[in-house]
Amino acid sequence: MQKDTQIIGIRAIIEAIKAGTTIDKVFIQKNTQGELMSSLLKLLKQHSINFSYVPVEKLNKLSQGNHQGAVATISPISFVALEQLVEEVLWKKENPLFLILDQLSDTGNFGAIIRTASCTGVDGIIIQKHGAAPVNATTVKTSAGAVFKIPICKVDHIKDAVFYFQSSGIQIIAATEKAKQTIYEHDLKPGVALIMGSEEKGINPSVLKLVDTAVKLPILGEIESLNVSVACGAMLYEIVRQRL
The missing domain is CATH 3.30.1330.30 (Ribosomal protein L30/S12)
Incomplete structure (x- = not known):
């Protein structure tokens, strides 16, 4: 049935x-x-x-x-193999932009991030096969249909994607409040794969050890953190600003 x-x-x-x-x-x-x-x-x-x-x-x-x-x-979409995606994107451009979502399980945030990713020219989104938010009706709705316009890859482990990007000459940047520098202090013009973690768990510590750079957004008020989709949007648009 x-x-x-x-x-x-x-x-x-x-x-x-x-x-x-x-x-x-x-x-x-x-x-x-x-x-x-x-x-x-x-x-x-x-x-x-x-x-x-x-x-x-x-x-x-x-x-x-x-x-x-x-x-x-x-799933309402077909997922793309990571190797195929990276090869195709690198053939077309020298400074690609990829988004890696580690441990993100909320479908609402997932859909909102996909929508922003599409608006900021992200070339592909990478999620893990187990534990990631599903691509379902909620995801489709909150993405405003962007889920059908941007390639999404599933990998067994986020580390697999990190290693593959690094071997392809793409720098890995992690968004974490533990970072010493803000995103505004880092050169984002070369090829970038930005890692965002979940609001509850952040980025897996074993993944953080592998990244090239860690950055954060300045928090000036009394609330200590941003919604992950809002933080992701701010960081993606800083990448866009630097590249304009």
């Missing part, structure tokens, strides 16, 4: 995966067992599809009860 953005039922999800459907995430009922479920789990791991175990109430809400222990959400 399939809805507009869902595939409901274990067997239906298995067939969809085999058919090459772009699945964003699979929700599996806790403690569900059986041969068919084992086959589904094997396929999910083989194809690196994001999945999580949830209470039956979650599945009932998604499917009105007739789910047989599993519901999949379908």
Whole structure:
């Protein structure tokens, strides 16, 4: 059984995966067992599809009860391979601009960031396969349709993207309040991959150790931090300002 953005039922999800459907995430009922479920789990791991175990109430809400222990959400877009994206962009321009989102899980912020990224000429957005905000109806709405206009890549680990960008001659800049310099003090004219973290966790410490530069925005009031989509917009527009 399939809805507009869902595939409901274990067997239906298995067939969809085999058919090459772009699945964003699979929700599996806790403690569900059986041969068919084992086959589904094997396929999910083989194809690196994001999945999580949830209470039956979650599945009932998604499917009105007739789910047989599993519901999949379908991505409205096709994701691009990182290597393909970087190669194509570097062929066209010398100073590309990429955006890496580490541990960002809120769909509203994700959509708002995609919208700003499109307005500021970002050449591609990179997210991790597991734990990242899904590309769903909320993302599409808050992005004002920009999600269909900008390439998005999924990688197994953010570190993979960092290493690949660095090997391609693109500097990695992390946005973090732990930075000693503001973004206004750094030269952003060469090729840049900007990393933004989630509001709750920030950027993974193991990723921060790999970056070329860390920058921050000055905070002048009593509130200690900005919404991540607002901070991302301010930083992207500083890159645009320097390049104009």
